Amino acid sequence: MITRSAALAALAAETFDVVVIGGGITGAGVALDAATRGYSVALVERGDYASGTSSRSSKLVHGGLRYLQNFDLGLVREALLERQINVKLAPHLVKPLPLVVAAFDGQRPDRLTGVGLNLYDVMSVDKLRSRRPGRGGVREEQHGALAVADTDADGLADWAPDRHRIISGEEVCERLPALAGRNPTSGYLFYDCQTDDVRLVLTVLQEAERFGAVCCNGLEVTDLLDADGRSSGVRVTDVMSGDTFGVQARNVVNATGVWADRLRPEELHDEAEVPVIKPSRGTHIVLRHDQVPLVSGAIVPAGGGRTIFALPWLGGTLIGTTDNEVEASADPHALDHVAPQPEDIAYLLDATNAYFGTALAASDLAGAFAGVRPLISTGDPKKSVDISRKAELYETSSGMITITGGKLTTWRRMAKLAVDRLVEREARDAPCRTHEIPLGQAVAVEDLARVEGVPDAAYAQLAGRYGHLAHEVLRIAQERGELAQPVVDSDRAHTRPPDLLAEVAYAARHEQARTVGDALLRRTRLGLTAARDVAAPDGLAARRVAGAMAPELGWDRARVEVEAEAFLREAALEGVVAG
Ligand SMILES: Cc1cc2nc3c(=O)[nH]c(=O)nc-3n(C[C@H](O)[C@H](O)[C@H](O)COP(=O)(O)OP(=O)(O)OC[C@H]3O[C@@H](n4cnc5c(N)ncnc54)[C@H](O)[C@@H]3O)c2cc1C
Numbered sequence: 001m002i003t004r005s006a007a008l009a010a011l012a013a014e015t016f017d018v019v020v021i022g023g024g025i026t027g028a029g030v031a032l033d034a035a036t037r038g039y040s041v042a043l044v045e046r047g048d049y050a051s052g053t054s055s056r057s058s059k060l061v062h063g064g065l066r067y068l069q070n071f072d073l074g075l076v077r078e079a080l081l082e083r084q085i086n087v088k089l090a091p092h093l094v095k096p097l098p099l100v101v102a103a104f105d106g107q108r109p110d111r112l113t114g115v116g117l118n119l120y121d122v123m124s125v126d127k128l129r130s131r132r133p134g135r136g137g138v139r140e141e142q143h144g145a146l147a148v149a150d151t152d153a154d155g156l157a158d159w160a161p162d163r164h165r166i167i168s169g170e171e172v173c174e175r176l177p178a179l180a181g182r183n184p185t186s187g188y189l190f191y192d193c194q195t196d197d198v199r200l201v202l203t204v205l206q207e208a209e210r211f212g213a214v215c216c217n218g219l220e221v222t223d224l225l226d227a228d229g230r231s232s233g234v235r236v237t238d239v240m241s242g243d244t245f246g247v248q249a250r251n252v253v254n255a256t257g258v259w260a261d262r263l264r265p266e267e268l269h270d271e272a273e274v275p276v277i278k279p280s281r282g283t284h285i286v287l288r289h290d291q292v293p294l295v296s297g298a299i300v301p302a303g304g305g306r307t308i309f310a311l312p313w314l315g316g317t318l319i320g321t322t323d324n325e326v327e328a329s330a331d332p333h334a335l336d337h338v339a340p341q342p343e344d345i346a347y348l349l350d351a352t353n354a355y356f357g358t359a360l361a362a363s364d365l366a367g368a369f370a371g372v373r374p375l376i377s378t379g380d381p382k383k384s385v386d387i388s389r390k391a392e393l394y395e396t397s398s399g400m401i402t403i404t405g406g407k408l409t410t411w412r413r414m415a416k417l418a419v420d421r422l423v424e425r426e427a428r429d430a431p432c433r434t435h436e437i438p439l440g441q442a443v444a445v446e447d448l449a450r451v452e453g454v455p456d457a458a459y460a461q462l463a464g465r466y467g468h469l470a471h472e473v474l475r476i477a478q479e480r481g482e483l484a485q486p487v488v489d490s491d492r493a494h495t496r497p498p499d500l501l502a503e504v505a506y507a508a509r510h511e512q513a514r515t516v517g518d519a520l521l522r523r524t525r526l527g528l529t530a531a532r533d534v535a536a537p538d539g540l541a542a543r544r545v546a547g548a549m550a551p552e553l554g555w556d557r558a559r560v561e562v563e564a565e566a567f568l569r570e571a572a573l574e575g576v577v578a579g
Pocket of ligand 1: 045050051052053057058221255258259281374405407
């Protein structure tokens with residue numbers, strides 16, 4: 001990405017066709033869609049990219065089997081098609097994930113679940129030819145799943161999963177070793193996809209930038225600029241310097257997720273049909289692989305008749321989520337740091353222990369995090385678990401277009417909805433192209449140059465995280481000996497993740513990372529997968545990270561200390577170390 005200072009200069013000097021507020025997946029998608037249709041685009045994010053809900057999801061790119069229960073068929077179908085497009089556009093980043101619903105005590109897998117999975121299979125078929133490997137298709141083993149890939153007219157490979165099937169108890173144990181002690185008798189195997197939500201946001205932003213968009217984080221929109229009653233841009237405050245300036249733009253798109261009704265509330269609330277955002281908190285816990293070893297994902301029964309996911313992710317096990325309505329608060333910063341609540345952690349641990357026969361406590365967790373879903377309420381007094389994940393678009397009197405709700409999976413659809421509206425009101429002829437724009441570029445792990453000191457396990461993670469740009473990360477790892485080392489590098493560490501200090505330097509140099517939290521919570525995910533190590537009170541890891549960022553950002557020794565301390569405070573507010 002361009003540097004933050006270059007972005008600031010461009011934002012202050014130019015007039016744009018569109019300014020997008022919010023650097024989560026929705027804003028990133030709108031920026032990409034608009035830029036690829038020929039608009040000049042600015043995007044401003046008040047915190048870090050993806051620091052809102054888009055770094056706090058279950059990391060699934062999925063149809064949402066659960067929503068079938070609510071007969072949200074349109075939503076599931078749409079998300080399944082988007083799932084397919086995401087794998088096609090970013091195969092290194094959005095990967096098929098086999099999931100298992102196990103059965104015990106000699107019982108057959110639940111028939112109703114089978115009916116749901118049948119429907120899921122049928123709805124995920126876009127083109128019949130995608131299921132016929134004999135016609136130019138290649139069958140390839142991905143995560144143990146046999147997936148069908150077919151080359152489309154645009155040269156990109158289509159992906160569609162195999163149909164779900166019943167597997168033996170033995171295969172259930174191979175896929176979910178953590179269940180071995182419970183002797184499962186059989187199970188269903190089906191497929192969805194998994195990603196790193198922040199990387200998806202950053203990759204979409206990088207593509208948007210390739211098409212000319214100017215993106216800048218640490219810029220808070222405080223108001224809209226007006227010309228004759230119509231919005232003509234936004235007023236922003238630079239959270240680093242405190243400077244305030246205007247970004248001139250002919251159109252404003254509000255993609256601020258759960259904060260969408262904070263911008264011009266009077267304008268939004270005056271409009272009769274504007275739906276109300278009802279935030280819902282979702283918590284996840286992260287365990288080490290050896291605590292709950294999984295090769296595939298598992299659907300786990302939990303309290304209150306719900307189910308949760310237990311998923312292999314970045315070498316650990318990710319378990320979630322809860323779904324609780326968030327009480328309305330007069331505090332404008334109430335949702336800035338959403339920490340996991342002890343009762344949510346207890347709920348997830350109870351389900352985990354009951355299902356896998358473990359005896360894990362909060363003090364055993366590698367990490368925990370929570371986020372808030374921007375659910376749209378239509379006044380129906382439903383609980384948040386039942387409220388639809390549908391996206392909503394509304395245009396208010398100043399001409400501002402607000403797009404919120406939806407899911408990570410449906411980012412492209414949401415963006416299309418917003419930009420179609422712009423195109424329509426300007427009567428332009430500019431069709432959406434994002435279904436054919438590759439996101440980043442995949443790289444083969446074996447093509448990455450080996451660098452002395454870099455652990456073997458790092459290469460596959462780098463390829464998945466950065467695609468072709470992993471070459472650049474490895475070039476940085478060669479610059480100074482210590483940059484080739486893992487961030488967590490102590491004999492006393494609880495975890496041994498392969499994330500490198502070079503990634504931290506890369507984040508500061510090429511991805512507008514400004515703080516240790518940016519590097520640990522989002523550019524790498526160590527703040528979630530190795531929270532106990534990186535947020536240890538001795539500040540050792542935090543200081544190492546600040547030290548790697550220092551030459552990039554011109555920090556002196558004193559500033560390194562300040563930044564390391566700031567991360568420890570942020571980690572405490574985020575509640576990543578539980579128990
Ligand atoms: C627990 C949980 C699990 C989930 N799991 C999944 C899943 O597995 N799969 C899936 O498809 N979806 C999932 N979702 C939903 C998905 O994460 C969200 O729908 C999506 O991330 C919302 O993205 P967004 O860009 O609309 O909002 P956000 O990511 O919140 O982005 C909005 C951005 O706007 C910025 N902003 C706010 N105000 C201003 C301002 N004044 N000026 C500048 N910037 C501002 C914020 O800082 C923020 O970064 C999950 C959600 C939760 C909470």
